[in-house]
Amino acid sequence: MAELSFREAIAAGIAQEMERDPLVYFIGEDVGAAGGVFKATVGLFERFGPERVRDTPISEQAIIGAAMGAAMTGLRPVAEIMFSDFLATCWDMVANQVAKTRYMTDGQVSLPLVIRTANGGGTRFGAQHSQSLENWAMAVPGLKVVAPSTPADAKGLLAAAIRDPDPVLVFEQKSLYGIKGEVPDGEHVDQLGTAAVRRTGQDCTIVALAAMVPKALAAAQQLESLGIDASVIDVRSLVPLDTRTILGDVRRTGWLFTVEENPRLCGWGAEIASIVADECFDDLDGPIVRITTPHIPLPAADVLEDMAMPSVDRIVETVKGGMR
Amino acid sequence: MSTRVEKPRSAEVDRAIRLRLYQLMVELRDFEQRAYELFLENLVRGTSHLALGQEAIAAGYAVAMRADDYTFCTYRGHGHTLARGASMAAAMAELLGRGNGMLHGKGGSMHLTDVSHGAMGSYAIVGAHLPIAAGAAWSAQARKSGQVAVCFFGDGTTNIGAFHEALNLAVVWKLPVVFVCENNQYMEYTPIRSVTAVEHPAADRASAYGLEPILVDGNDADVMYGTALRTIGKARDGGGPSLVEAVTYRHGGHSRADPATYRPEAEVREWLSRDPVKRYRERLLAAGVGEAELSEIDARAQQKVDAATEEARQGAPARVDEIERQVWSDGGSAWRN
Known part of the structure; x- marks a missing residue:
């Protein structure tokens, strides 16, 4: 067991899966050389390069849309929406497209994609950067929703989300990024749907x-x-x-x-x-x-x-x- | 702003391809016409958006595409889906809400999809599929598969944010995607020019993304085929995206609920005289193709639509046990233990 911060555990979870599966790609705003505004993805750009860890413009619809189009054609993308509040700018992509396309096509399309997002309050950011929006996602059929509370779960649930064949939203409570905890050594994959x-x-x-x-x-x-x-x-x-x-x-x-x-x-x-x-x-x-x-x-x-x-x-x- | 209009380059299109273009256009025309007749019989439920008059765009691109290329289209997508080789009977059955429908009754007219033929979906929220098509192109780029994504959308889409987000990303990432605006000149019931800052809603925006403005006659199958070859070829060769504006006209209303009385009669007459199917037939006759050969194509298309209609009508209603299937990849819909 090693002691990691929650943010280090996130990066470790993504790295573990990118190492294992060359079809895992990671995109988002400031996720490349900057390592994410919450520093939760530091080191991935250096380790996996600019093709697999790719900066996007401030275009949330394009981020989720691109992840969806890639997921339905063979990649396993992880997309970051910097603050969960910004999901409102791409909710069509999440709730209408990502969530429903498998059902509407009666299973012709699979969407193995992960949307990671910094969620929740406690950081004095005000009403547009602090919301707890996991309930929005929970209310839409076709989306899986997880929200870890420990570094070990952050890594394990994120890894499970990346391996899951369906779309998973991972809500990372931003006041937890700094907490530390034991994370199992070696490969660590948890199970969705377990309390x-x-x-x-x-x-x-x-x-x-x-x-x-x-x-x-x-x-x-x-x-x-x-x-x-x-x-x-x-x-x-x-x-x-x-x-x-x-x-x-x-x-x-x-x-x-x-x-x-x-x-x-x-x-x-x-x-x-x-x-x-x-x-x-x-x-x-x-x-x-x-x-x-x-x-x-x-x-x-x-x-x-x-x-x-x-x-x-x-x-x-x-x-x-x-x-x- | 000056926008170049492409001229027909019919000499470049050989005879077999021209007959294929004609055949496809006739099939799409007959399918849509039949779908309309089935509304009137109250057999097609819900809404439906016909592409009568817009066949040359679907045919031109489909014939130019590689079998494993991706098509993304809108709720006005029957033609684009069929043009890739999807089953006409399965499409018709989906419109009729039958269990033998393409989506087993779970999608309906606005969501026809046949992934096995590269028809990656019909999207019913304006603009949504442009970023998704860019994503498929990103995947093709990452997998080095040489595939190209072609994304069709209406003129109204050029005023929604997703259009601009997708174009910018596609150019920045140099993605193998072709965006094709089917400018049928009406955003639902409203003339596009009355709600758009520029004259050519797509072509005049191209330069904002560093792209060549491409404005073409969407009612000319040869022009569309040539444009498709050029833009798809550029994408496949690593040249990045294109934005094409194909000017056309829908012969009917926006949807089944719309009699389209807002359009001036003279305008409708003028555009009907430029009917892409009739026009292409005349061009082929003038080029020496025999009347008998074309009539044979016409008759076969009718037979194909008749057979598809019959198969669809024979289908049982959609199965109720489908309701809770395929929310998840395990085939089910369970959300708790």
Whole structure:
């Protein structure tokens, strides 16, 4: 095991797959010699050269369109959209073209492509560079969606996404880029559609994603001192969704709390709450509670952004209050 | 701005190719005409966008393409798909929503695709397929396969962002792609000139991307074939992309819902007199091809369309068990365990 930062793990995941498969190409804005604005792809240009690691103009439709056309004709492209907010400028490509073409052609076309994007808040960038947009992708049939929370998962899920025969969006929460963690040595490939139980507790289940996972774990530690023993499940993959792991834990604890960075309406937690209500209502000891950002654009100033996003304190207070 | 108009170079096109061009145009014409008749019988459901009058562009390019080249077209794409050799019966059955349709009923008129013939899809969001075609060309370049992508689109597309993003990327990356604007002069119901800053919506934009302005008569099959040879050849030889504006006219409305009453009668008459199929027939007769030979081609095309129609009509309705198939590569649609 080596200790890598989240951003180093991203570069390691792409490098591992580019080394293994000469059909893997990587394109995006500033991804070449610059190594990406978040420095998550440093070294790839030097290692694989300007043909396989290629800078694009600021043309998000062209980036995703090119990746799609290449994927349907034999390459396995990885395309970077610098900030997930910019997906709005190429959402036709993502939601209408990439997502639907396999179905509409009844399987004539395969689209083995990955769209990586820096997602989420906590960096004081304001409402157009801080959104948590994984729910947009989750709502479109035909897209797989993952959001890792650790360096090991960043590498392993990215590698799995690159090997997957279908389009996968990888949401990298940008406040996680600097965190460090153990990453398995040698080839590391994870599995899409699997959640991870980060902490097993007896009293309640907290389900979280990406940057909300470390917050949920910190909250669980505080809750323990208050006499509440919480499970923390890292969803990791929204599509496919590992409902078995979530349902199994909720059946045991009887309580479900979701921690979502997204604005309130139609967050991924609402879908999980709906599934839990449908399939293990009798096992619940109380209402399902969603902890989210309010239904607002994310503000820029530190005090405002911190207030808006779910915090460790808010998770602790909500769980404590909910279970009273 | 002065834009050069290409002159016909018919002498360069040999007899066998000219007969092939004629045959293809007649087949596409008859197919579209039949599709229209089947609307009137309420057998073609949903919408449909016919390319009646635009056959010379599809035929000229298809005949000039290599079997493994890629075609990307729009919702007005029946002709482009058939011109690559896709099954006419499967196309007709798709329009009828039958299980024997090209896409088993899951795509419909606006999405005809036959990858096995290089017909890489009909795209129904204006402009979307230009970057995608550039991507296929990028793949061909990376794989050093020598393939060329040809992307057909309407005049209205020249005002959408994806057009400009795709052209810029294609030039910067020197991609083997040919962008062909079929300027039928109406952006849906609106004259293109009334909503566009330049007279020639594609050709006048070419210089912005360092490309030669190419404005051609899209109703002349010889011109289209010659233009196709030149632009595809340039792409295949590593010369990068081209942008072609082929001026044409659709004989009908934008879609089945549109009677096209917004077009002046005199204009319609004028363009009908330049019908690419009739015009080419007359040219071939003048060049010494016998009436009997052309009539034989005409009759065979009718028979082909009749047989395709019959096969399509015999098809059972689309199978309901298709609904949840082929969202993913494993053939299914599961999103949870």
